[in-house]
Structures are given as structure tokens and as C-alpha cells.
Amino acid sequence: MSTLLEPGLTHCHPASVPDFTPVEQLRALQLQRLQAVVTRAWQHVELFRSRMDELGMTPADLRSLDDIAKLPFTKKSDLRDTYPFGLFASPMKDVVRLHASSGTTGKPIVVAYTQEDVNVWTSVLVRALAGCGLHRGDIIQVAYGYGLFTGGLGAHYGAEGLGATVVPASGGHADRQIMLMRDFGVTAMCCTPSYFLHLIDRADELGIDMKELPIRAGVFGAEPWTESMRQHIESRSSIEAFDIYGLSEIIGPGVGCECSRHDGLHIFEDHFYPEIIDPDTGEPLADGCEGELVLTTLSKQAMPMIRYRTRDITTILPGKCECGRTLRRIGRIGRRSDDMLIIRGVNVFPSQIETALLQTEGTLPHYQILLTRVQGLDQMEVQVEVTPQMFNDKIGALQELHTKLQGSLDRVLGIRVKVALVEAHSIERSEGKAKRVIDRRTS
Numbered sequence: 001m002s003t004l005l006e007p008g009l010t011h012c013h014p015a016s017v018p019d020f021t022p023v024e025q026l027r028a029l030q031l032q033r034l035q036a037v038v039t040r041a042w043q044h045v046e047l048f049r050s051r052m053d054e055l056g057m058t059p060a061d062l063r064s065l066d067d068i069a070k071l072p073f074t075k076k077s078d079l080r081d082t083y084p085f086g087l088f089a090s091p092m093k094d095v096v097r098l099h100a101s102s103g104t105t106g107k108p109i110v111v112a113y114t115q116e117d118v119n120v121w122t123s124v125l126v127r128a129l130a131g132c133g134l135h136r137g138d139i140i141q142v143a144y145g146y147g148l149f150t151g152g153l154g155a156h157y158g159a160e161g162l163g164a165t166v167v168p169a170s171g172g173h174a175d176r177q178i179m180l181m182r183d184f185g186v187t188a189m190c191c192t193p194s195y196f197l198h199l200i201d202r203a204d205e206l207g208i209d210m211k212e213l214p215i216r217a218g219v220f221g222a223e224p225w226t227e228s229m230r231q232h233i234e235s236r237s238s239i240e241a242f243d244i245y246g247l248s249e250i251i252g253p254g255v256g257c258e259c260s261r262h263d264g265l266h267i268f269e270d271h272f273y274p275e276i277i278d279p280d281t282g283e284p285l286a287d288g289c290e291g292e293l294v295l296t297t298l299s300k301q302a303m304p305m306i307r308y309r310t311r312d313i314t315t316i317l318p319g320k321c322e323c324g325r326t327l328r329r330i331g332r333i334g335r336r337s338d339d340m341l342i343i344r345g346v347n348v349f350p351s352q353i354e355t356a357l358l359q360t361e362g363t364l365p366h367y368q369i370l371l372t373r374v375q376g377l378d379q380m381e382v383q384v385e386v387t388p389q390m391f392n393d394k395i396g397a398l399q400e401l402h403t404k405l406q407g408s409l410d411r412v413l414g415i416r417v418k419v420a421l422v423e424a425h426s427i428e429r430s431e432g433k434a435k436r437v438i439d440r441r442t443s
């Protein structure tokens, strides 16, 4: 156990030093890098250059960081429209890696890395994992999918760069994951929070108490999750759960991560410049205001992203973090504007449903939302698993739970939805990102 008790290492690790750069120095570095990356995109990316031309701008117009607001946005559709390599700023001979994310429709979006980009990616993940208290001597199991998805390899390089021992389990095969955790003495897990929850359930069934295992940290990302979900996971295992943020378009996981204070996620802003905008007007919003997160890659070579609209809704938290990092923080992302469902004119987010469920005793945080359209009217049914004890209880207890849940969902959502209580395990488990919404509406 002594290997786990070396907190000094976390702070001495050279890679963690940029986290504490004095603010003025950090801003100067950001401006210098912004000017360089904009020049690079302007010189090599046709789409960006033509948009700058339309605005009558050149990179020389960037004199301060505030000038970033004058630059054109980049959207996900730009990646699709220029598929596969249209946004590359490096020739293919300098590109050492391609990743792609599966789109819901048609072609995936493709992202590219030079060796320098891979090194930056590794370094931000080292800083992220170090911020979660992990270090050399830790045994880190990576249960994100390896492959075109950035999760697996991203976490892998970071954990290896940290000097930890990596167990590249990739996604799926819950029983094997649990066996590895136990037999190898795994101390930290990187995966989606919904998958970890699935592992806890499975361990229960196998008669293995997660609290008895040496695992002490979970670094969870790739899907929005709530504070209630954190409490639930921590109460059923002995881990401390950290939220990590990233997206392939920017670099993959490691754009930001929580520190031990769990008070927002620090953005590694020497490489990724954050802004919050009004998603309707595109106007920048002040710190503390909720809006859409926009990110600019400050050092990316192969595929610079200038003012990329993430669709993630959050705030930049005002004030400093007690940990001493000078990096700004964003609030946890509970929702993505892409996830927003519009049901009979009302905006509904799956995370609101998750919160309501976790506050109701007798339900499991496994749920699915089924959308149908009956005579032109949207119908939403929330299917919720209930604990086996509940199902074995008298009918009255189920009825009571149903009423309670109906009431809390009505309150949270502001519309009436159908609630269906289903037996434990009747909702399909995902091996990666949880599929919360089944949309059977045909327009």
C-alpha cells in the first residue's frame, strides 16, 4: 500500500508545473500561441482562410486575447463537410495518427495528430491524472474503447506518461474487467461512469465487494453525468470519482479535469482556450453565466480548431480554486445542447431525469427514455429499473413508488411524462457511452 501514499510526487512531477503558471504569464503565452495557431490555420486551411477573408480579417488583427471574439466559429458540420482531410493544416507525411468519431448519420468526423500533438495530448493527460492524485506505482485500468475512438489510447498514453502501470483492458467483458481489477490489484479505473456502475452491479452479482478491492480512484468521462451519480458510485465502492472532459475535435480526453477539490474542471488552457457564448446569438458571456463552451486549440499542429462550438452547456467558474492551480475551471457538464429533447414545446435533458431518479429510493440509476409520436403529439416514457426487493414487495409499494417518481419527474421537467417501472437488468447495458434515449418518432 505504501506506493499509494506518495502525494509529494504529484506536485513534484515536472508535467504538473504549467498548472501553476502565474496568470499574467499564462495570458501572454496564450496570446502568443493564439496568434501562431490562427496564422497556421489561415495559411493552410482553405475554409478558415475564406471565412477570414469574408470578415476582412487577417491574423495581424489579433492584438489581444479579447480579439478572439472577432474570429469565425468552427462547427461540427464543418468537419463533416470537409470529410475526410479538409481541415488538416499539416501534410500527411507529418501526421502520425488518425482518429474518428462515429456520427449518428453517415460519415464519421476525422481528426489528425502530428507527433507533437500526440506529445501534447499525453502531457495534458499526465497533468489530469496527476490532479486526480495518481502517480507512478498506480495500476490504471483503461476500459474506454481502444480504436478509432480517442478514449482508450488517450487515457493509455497519459497513464503510461505518468509512469503508472497500464492495463489496456478496452471496453466490454465485464467479468474479465472485474477479474483484472481484483487479480492485478488495480488502483484506478478510466471508463464511462455508466460502465463503472455496471461493473459495480456485476461485481455484486459475482459476490465481490468492490469496497474490498484496492481501487481508490475512478476517472470518468465521455458522457455527461450528475453529482447524484457521483455520490451513488462513491457510496457503492471505495473510490473517489473524478470527472474528466474532452472531445475528439479538440484532442480527445484531457481538455479538462477535476482536481481533488471537485469544484469544477480545470481546463488545460495553455493548450485549449475556453470561452462561453450565448448559443443563440454567438455573443461572448461573462464568467459565471451559463452558455455554450467554445474551445480554441492553442498548440495543435495537424488540425487546429479555432473557436470550436462544443454544444456543451456550462459556465466558466469565477474565482480561484483552493488547489492553487491558476487554470480556469468550467462547471461540470450536465447537458449538451445536442442531448436536448423538445417534448411538446418543453426542453428536457436526460440529466434532469437522472437527478430525479437518484433522489428516489427504490430505483436504480438505470433508465431509458422512449420517445414516440401519437397523432402528431410527442409522448415520452421513462423506463426505470427498480430494485429486486421492490419488485418482490407488495403491489402497494410499487404503486407508491410510481406515484412518488411521477411527482418528482413532473416537478423537475414541467411536463407530464409516462413512467414505467421495470425489473432490474431489463434495460440493456452499454459497454461505452450509455444510450439513454430511444427515439421512435417518425416525422
Ligand SMILES: [Zn+2]
Binding pocket: 259, 260, 261, 266, 321, 322, 323, 324, 325
Ligand atoms: Zn483545483
